[in-house]
Amino acid sequence: MNSEKRVERGLLNLLSEKSRKELLDAGKVKTLKKGEILFAEREEVKCMYIILDGFVALYRNSRYGEIKIIFICTNGEVLNEVVLQDKKTSICTKALADTQLLCVHRSEIYKLMADNTELSREIFDSLARKTRRLYHQVGNANGTYPIEKRLAAKIWKLARDYGNSTPEGVQISFELTVTFLANMLGAKRETISRIISSWKKDEIVIHENGFLTVIDMKSLKEISQ
Structure with missing residues (x-):
């Protein structure tokens, strides 16, 4: 870590x-x-x-x-x-x-x-x-940045600050459910779920059993910018 x-x-x-x-x-x-x-x-x-x-x-x-x-x-x-x-x-x-x-x-x-x-x-x-x-x-919070950019920035920072290195990537050290992420960003749960599902398909993140692992920190950083 x-x-x-x-x-x-x-x-x-x-x-x-x-x-x-x-x-x-x-x-x-x-x-x-x-x-x-x-x-x-x-x-x-x-x-x-x-x-x-x-x-x-x-x-x-x-x-x-x-x-x-x-x-x-x-x-x-x-x-x-x-x-x-x-x-x-x-x-x-x-x-x-x-x-x-x-x-x-x-x-x-x-x-x-x-x-x-x-x-x-x-x-x-x-x-x-x-x-x-x-x-x-x-x-x-004023809507200037699209939710996808805000979510990418938040997960990237959490992985950087609280991440453990694993064979799959950088796993955030505590459970990070879709609901928790939505509460962090003041967004709808459905919106966060859709974005996470898309990133899973693109092999940017893994989200299993409540824990989130970032496979590709570089791609996540690029999305946030």
Whole structure:
């Protein structure tokens, strides 16, 4: 797997050894099973959660019952920086695989930030990275780009960031159903299914048992451009 690329933006992986130890010592480990919900919208949460190992989806539910996947987070990344401002959550979380989390009470985070400028800077940087990703999502959500290009770009990036090398190609490390992809892109499930079926015939991807493998990264990249 491209593990170095996958974790390079995570808070824990960017801290010095000293700061990382202080943060780890201040928290406790929590385990989630695949499919388990950590918290839902408008719940009161008192801890900041950081992924030690695994994958978690951050998403919102619309008033019509539709799901919009906002982010996929992995090793070292913070799930809920907003706990420093408000205990009430504004997003839902779901484990995409068996996952271990570091849970640090927000009062402990405040204490650490008061004495550790490196930790403070990296938490602010974590928020800034999420903001930049949201800007990019908003830019892509206005219909400027055809859905096929958007889907190709999304799968290519997922394979690059979260892929395992296999004899068939690059397999994304967690289940990626047609419905999940549709929720990520705000598209109809039928549309995504049709495009994936076409790519399977062209031997660009394999989609079996919920897992997606990219056979031809180059072709997928070309479609996205």
